[in-house]
Amino acid sequence: MSYILQSIFNGLLAGCIYALFAMGLTMVYRVLNFVNFAHGELIMWGAYLLYLFMGDPFHFPLYVALIPALGFTILLGLGMDWIVFKPLRRTNRLTLLIAALGISFFLRNGAQLFWGAELRTYGFEIKRGWRLFHISMTANQMAIILATLGCIIIVYLLLYRSIIGKAMRAVSDNLELARVTGINAKKTIRFTWIISSALACVGGILLALDTNLQPGMGMINLVKAFAAILLGGVGNVWGALWGGIFIGLAENLSVLFISTGYKDSIAFGMMVLLLLLRPRVLYGSQE
Amino acid sequence: MIETKGLSKSFGGIQALSNCTLSLKGHAITGLIGPNGSGKTTLFNLITGFLPPDSGEIYFKGKRIDGRLPHEVASAGIVRTFQLTRVLPKMTVLDNMLIACPRQTGETLSSLFFHSNTIRVEENQNRKRALELIEWVGLSHLKDQWAGNLSYGQQKLLELARALMANPTMILLDEPTAGINPIMIQTMMELILKMKEWGMIFFIIEHNMDVIIELCEWIFVLDNGEKIAEGKPKEIQQNPRVIEAYLGV
Amino acid sequence: MDLFLHLWIMIFIYSIFAMSLNLEMGYTGLFNFGHIAFFGIGAYTSALLTLHQIPFALAFVVALVASGFFGFLLSIPSLRLRGDYFGIATLGFGEILRMVFQNEVWLTKGPMGLPGIPKPILFSYRFATLPQYLLLTMGLTIVTFLILRIIIRSPLGRTLRGIREDEIVLMALGKNAFHFKIKSVVIGSVFAGLAGVLWTHYTTFISPGDFTLSETILVLLIVVLGGKGTEWGPLMGAFVLIFFQESLRFLKLPTEWGRYLAPLQQMIFGGLLIFLMIYRPEGLIREKGEGR
Known part of the structure; x- marks a missing residue:
């Protein structure tokens, strides 16, 4: 029984992190109408950048290292849009998606070039945490939950309480109409990339804190984020939040039934299932 | 031919079509008019299966067709064109025509290797017909050009010829003369009238009233997703509700 | 000489792989980002069967059927929706399949891999030496090329191209x-x-x-560089890229470079893919037609 409770807790924890990935991915999808296949690499680079600033030669403490890590991940997100996606905005989707995959591959191997393919950790010692109703949690895990809640509140405030957030929602509803009504599309797109990259960075760091760092972590989490998006309804930011949590729970509870080696494939399985169960596609509203 | 009963469709709270009941009977060319956003294209999308209706029924030749997929509706004999013309840009004009032939033997994998003669004969027949139709709409000199290189008016002509190539019972035209020059409009109208002589049946959305009055035998008027009038062109022109809808009083 | 033969064998194998992707991506416009999965299914099926003493000819057929069957299974859920979904589904499938190969140790020996896969024997002729194997791959490359050419030039091929251009119209x-x-x-x-x-x-x-993403990227790059939607493009792309990659392997480079060399080469491939998409999406060979 306590094992199940623990699994649920672990699932919620992982779900929080996936939710951050999914929310960022779905925002870009909403505004620019394509799946950013390089989103996983923003996650991975975010985590590695923190590793960089905490280790040689900087040795910043965690809270200081967080700032340049966040900053550089955002620059990376803005950079990929500026260098690659912007020139391709008006071409066909195949070109855009292949380019996105190219970026993903480039960045993944870039990380491998610097840090190698082996697993790494931030090297915090695991402090004995609290026990609550037979669930044990570490200080790291508490931090993850608090950080996720913080991010969600910030995203909420930005989307619903700021002018740019309202503009963003308008742009995603109808880019043409937004242009006509004088909303600054460029600024909005930039804003979208900033939030999306920042969420990826924070999520990546939290994931690495909970597990470890590895250049391949981006791709597998992209698939999870995408499954979460599908679950919550494509383009729906709050749907992505719930989708992410659901995926995290399903993944951790699945361990009760199947081999842990397949834990990472649960998200994919759910995605396929969802695609099968989806009602008829509305071709007319494709554009 | 086509009959709809209580057809409704809404998009996120906006009622695009509400309780629309109409019946196309016996006329070779029927028009569908109405101000922008009155639900004309939505009606076409529902009839051709591109959108599922929220409620209501659609019949074609007495058979119920709502809930069928677009290609099934097309195979049943209703072929449509698009408001913003859609040709296959990186394919030649001739290929654009040939692709429209229904049920080609050469589209199944096994026959490519076991019935190559049948395919050759069929291709030759189709090619002959395609060339005739291309000639007929006056695009012969462009047959090997990529369709994407044609002018907008030429693309509209190609789209019309292609619809005919699919061998339908009925063609739904979504604004066949929008965005093309007056001479081209004249050509388009002559072609449509010629096809009518051959026995083709049309349902046309059109904004150009001159075109509508000259072509159509019967007209439906939509406003805000509802049918507000139907009748002969003359009657429609004098109908106060139609005038009101158009002037927006 | 051996290097030369090896080079050509690899070029032909990758030509077949690239031609198959070209049919999906170049002609039908499908975003298959996990094509390595089907390559892997073919490879593992045939390897396992022949290791269990099943004749090569039979293993060969079963392997092709298995690849096609999994392609079919994956298509059903993901092809009904927009291209992006198929892209992510194939990408995910590629990763999952590798997990299966890794985890089902009873079948695949997991990360240890399968050694000693026998050379093919067809009609009691054993393709053991390099020249013999080159002949086999070349022959099958030609067969593949011809079959795909028949498909591409047929009404079926025309309809596939139409789907690439505008599915709605079709x-x-x-x-x-x-x-x-x-x-x-x-x-x-x-x-x-x-x-x-x-x-x-x-x-x-x-x-x-x-069977990692790197292989998918390589074959994607071959198709894109050579010219997608052309008959000769994949062969051309395979020649250029495999020549580059395999020659690199035979340079006598210090082993401690290896840790940097592999990711560097992959970065070049990724960068090349981006570069091509921005500056020359049509690749080396242009699709024919009277366009401009």
Whole structure:
């Protein structure tokens, strides 16, 4: 029984992190109408950048290292849009998606070039945490939950309480109409990339804190984020939040039934299932 | 031919079509008019299966067709064109025509290797017909050009010829003369009238009233997703509700 | 001389692999980002069967059927929706399949891999030496090229290209676009499986690490560089890229460079892919037609 409770807790924890990935991915999808296949690499680079600033030669403490890590991940997100996606905005989707995959591959191997393919950790010692109703949690895990809640509140405030957030929602509803009504599309797109990259960075760091760092972590989490998006309804930011949590729970509870080696494939399985169960596609509203 | 009963469709709270009941009977060319956003294209999308209706029924030749997929509706004999013309840009004009032939033997994998003669004969027949139709709409000199290189008016002509190539019972035209020059409009109208002589049946959305009055035998008027009038062109022109809808009083 | 033969064998194997992707991506416009999965299914099926003393000819057929079957299975959920979904589904499938190879140790020996895969024997003729194997791969490359050419130039090929151009139009004309896309994926997967079979019996050792995203990127790059939607493009792309990659392997570079060399080469491939998309999406060979 306590094992199940623990699994649920672990699932919620992982779900929080996936939710951050999914929310960022779905925002870009909403505004620019394509799946950013390089989103996983923003996650991975975010985590590695923190590793960089905490280790040689900087040795910043965690809270200081967080700032340049966040900053550089955002620059990376803005950079990929500026260098690659912007020139391709008006071409066909195949070109855009292949380019996105190219970026993903480039960045993944870039990380491998610097840090190698082996697993790494931030090297915090695991402090004995609290026990609550037979669930044990570490200080790291508490931090993850608090950080996720913080991010969600910030995203909420930005989307619903700021002018740019309202503009963003308008742009995603109808880019043409937004242009006509004088909303600054460029600024909005930039804003979208900033939030999306920042969420990826924070999520990546939290994931690495909970597990470890590895250049391949981006791709597998992209698939999870995408499954979460599908679950919550494509383009729906709050749907992505719930989708992410659901995926995290399903993944951790699945361990009760199947081999842990397949834990990472649960998200994919759910995605396929969802695609099968989806009602008829509305071709007319494709554009 | 086509009959709809209580057809409704809404998009996120906006009622695009509400309780629309109409019946196309016996006329070779029927028009569908109405101000922008009155639900004309939505009606076409529902009839051709591109959108599922929220409620209501659609019949074609007495058979119920709502809930069928677009290609099934097309195979049943209703072929449509698009408001913003859609040709296959990186394919030649001739290929654009040939692709429209229904049920080609050469589209199944096994026959490519076991019935190559049948395919050759069929291709030759189709090619002959395609060339005739291309000639007929006056695009012969462009047959090997990529369709994407044609002018907008030429693309509209190609789209019309292609619809005919699919061998339908009925063609739904979504604004066949929008965005093309007056001479081209004249050509388009002559072609449509010629096809009518051959026995083709049309349902046309059109904004150009001159075109509508000259072509159509019967007209439906939509406003805000509802049918507000139907009748002969003359009657429609004098109908106060139609005038009101158009002037927006 | 051996290097020369090895080079050509690899070029031909990758040509088949690239031609199969070209049918899906270049002609049908499908975003298959996990094509390595079908190569892997072909490779593992044939390797496992022949290791269990099943004649090569039979293993060969089963491997192709298995690849095609998995292509079919994956198509059903993901092809009904917009291209992006198929892209992510294939990408995910590629990763999952590797997990299966890794985890089902009873079958695949997991990360240890399968050594000692026998050389193919067809009609009691054993393709053991390099020249013999080159002949086999070349022959099958020609067969693949001809079969795909018949398909591409047929009414079926025309309809596939139409789907790439505008699926909506094809549906409005009465074509069941979904079925045609499935056909394209199944054919593509079968030939990817063929490439996998040839590769597995050539290297005689396979492990899950051989079927990663890198291979998908490589074949994607081959198709894009050569010119997608052209008959000769994949062959051209395979020649250029495999020549580059395999020659690099035979340079006598210090082993401690290896840690940097592999990711660096992959970065170049990724960068090249981006560069091509921005500056020359049509690749080396342009699709023919009277365009401009």
